[in-house]
Amino acid sequence: MNKIGIDLGGTKIEGIFLDDKFNVIERIRIPTQQEKGYNSIIDSIVSLVNSLKKNSDDIVSIGVSAPGAISKKTGLIKNSNTHCLIGMPLKEDLEKVLKQKIALDNDANCFTIAEAVLGAAKEYNVVFGVIIGTGVGGGIVLNGNLHRGRTHIAGEWGHHTLRIDGNKCYCGKLGCVETYICGPALEKRWTTLTGKTEALPSIIENIDNTKSGLQWKKEFLENFAIGLANVIDILDPDVIVLGGGVSNIPFLYDEGRDYVYDKVFSDLVETPILKNQLGDSAGVFGASLL
Numbered sequence: 001m002n003k004i005g006i007d008l009g010g011t012k013i014e015g016i017f018l019d020d021k022f023n024v025i026e027r028i029r030i031p032t033q034q035e036k037g038y039n040s041i042i043d044s045i046v047s048l049v050n051s052l053k054k055n056s057d058d059i060v061s062i063g064v065s066a067p068g069a070i071s072k073k074t075g076l077i078k079n080s081n082t083h084c085l086i087g088m089p090l091k092e093d094l095e096k097v098l099k100q101k102i103a104l105d106n107d108a109n110c111f112t113i114a115e116a117v118l119g120a121a122k123e124y125n126v127v128f129g130v131i132i133g134t135g136v137g138g139g140i141v142l143n144g145n146l147h148r149g150r151t152h153i154a155g156e157w158g159h160h161t162l163r164i165d166g167n168k169c170y171c172g173k174l175g176c177v178e179t180y181i182c183g184p185a186l187e188k189r190w191t192t193l194t195g196k197t198e199a200l201p202s203i204i205e206n207i208d209n210t211k212s213g214l215q216w217k218k219e220f221l222e223n224f225a226i227g228l229a230n231v232i233d234i235l236d237p238d239v240i241v242l243g244g245g246v247s248n249i250p251f252l253y254d255e256g257r258d259y260v261y262d263k264v265f266s267d268l269v270e271t272p273i274l275k276n277q278l279g280d281s282a283g284v285f286g287a288s289l290l
């Protein structure tokens, strides 16, 4: 069957039309325009889907990757950085206008299924997918199927507690993984240690052997390692795939991996930690696979 995948992001909405062999027939990107509100986002998605549908007269499946979680209890969006979506029945509203069933899941789950089926993890059965960007999320794919969990929170390692009296998190807890290793947290820590305000890519270029630079890197790798070692201890996945802006940091794949291995509860650790292959396209491909 032909497939449409929609990736609803904070700044852009991307859509692709795929044939049954996952060849990209058409790809469209439009701005999200969050400031215009929820109804405008619905209209944008619907017009994107209708344009893409013109590629075929046959029935298409439609999947949507959304920022934030979908409450299993209410079906409403929660924990979304696109604030106008919070508390809204996005799936139901889209189905009403499009007059067909759609699949909808959060961006970390879409990332993980995309990399597990079409990307870096396609040779592996148990896949833990990680997004480290403005937030920290995760997803689990078992033998090609998403494992969402009884209450749809499987894989949410970003809100594991690293330090019980640590940084305040928007989720209401203290010391969550996200508050230490998401992009903005890393930049903030750099400023505290060095007095300089820099974006992450330039920080990575400028880490030198100064005391504060080395401290920043050591703290980051320690936190990254404790977070992922906890996941390995519980899930023991066949592979971990990293995505999001922070995944572009090269030292996560050698030094970072060694830090992780050092903290796992086993004398044998061989979990590959791989960079994603689909890049920004994981969202649309993952959505189409839902």
Ligand SMILES: [Zn+2]
Residues within 6 Å of the ligand: 158, 159, 169, 170, 171, 172, 173, 176, 178
């Ligand atoms: Zn939290």
